[in-house]
Amino acid sequence: MLEKLIAHIEPICSLAAAEIDALSEKVRLKKLRRRQYLLQEGDICRCYNFVLKGCLRMYQVDVKGTEHILQFAQEDGWITDISSFHRQLPSKLFIDALEPSEVLQIQQADLIQLYIQFPKFDRYFRVLVENAFVKMQERVLQNISSSAEARYRSFLQEYPALANRISQVQIAAFIGVTPEFLSKIRQQLKSG
Amino acid sequence: MLEKLIAHIEPICSLAAAEIDALSEKVRLKKLRRRQYLLQEGDICRCYNFVLKGCLRMYQVDVKGTEHILQFAQEDGWITDISSFHRQLPSKLFIDALEPSEVLQIQQADLIQLYIQFPKFDRYFRVLVENAFVKMQERVLQNISSSAEARYRSFLQEYPALANRISQVQIAAFIGVTPEFLSKIRQQLKSG
DNA sequence: CGCGACGTTGATTTGCCTCAACGATTGTGG
């Protein structure tokens, strides 16, 4: 199970045996059933989570009870509330599983130790966050410049596999429209 | 002029003399007049830029010619198209100065060398990007869940100094509304 | 089997955009 993680790190920066050993000691498997929480609002986010199997989402719930999805994570993806994790403060977000899932967890204190012992992990997570940051920037641009239809289409293009895997309610909560309106968009796209 | 940069790095991870020396060798001052470009669409972004003085913005121009602002940078802020910088591919963004400004630049090749020689710079930029990432996440949430008025108010709260420094056109292009509508929002807030 | 999520459709409302016009401010070249 560790192999998947190693295989994911390797192309970004290759690891020495000692680094792999250290990592394998810190990592722990967690299985989740559908709808199980990994984090709830008010909790302190204590782990980085690497998805081995399944699909998860991170979202906020507004005063009206509507969910707004910040991120999905599938196989080989990371999911964590970085803000809560680093400052060890209560989170405003939820993370839960959309399918039965398995994740590898690293505790906060363990990750800091890894950073100190092996700077290569600084490197790895720097690159990781940089890539995630770029995607988040693109999403901001989309949101402030494009129509709902354009956002939906670029979601399909960017995450075709994901789109077949999750419900339209989830997609709507990600691109920032109501499910009803997303339905109307889809209908338009068919006829157009 | 290097002192400002050092002073900014120090609280995140303190530098040894050798690291400061290495950094000071790589860094170069650039002065910009108002409206001068640091990056134009199609250019490859070759530098990380640290703002010593002034105010800059990074933005995209859509097919209609409308500008959509991804980021402002003031004193002690970094501004760069990370995507173009890291892959050394043409950028889709512009960076220019809203005021006469001064920035410290680090070339791509130099930064990579710094990373290799001194892993502490991996650490520093990891933390930097993590913080920027969290802010970008918050902005995505705002965009998919809040009204224009709410976004404007939280802009004022988050960047009060900036709000007095730049025109409303710029603020509108940042929060994702037309300048006309922003004007109407302001009017509402006064009377309300 | 029955309940709750899902996806769809329609009627109505509303938030925001578009376009156009105007005075006030800024800045720029002669």
Place this chain on the structure above:
DNA sequence: CCACAATCGTTGAGGCAAATCAACGTCGCG
């Protein structure tokens, strides 16, 4: 230093995109 242009901020009329609310058939799950 002045005159003119350009940008800025505002206001109003009208239009469109997307939200809201309600109703309905379908499906998977307990």
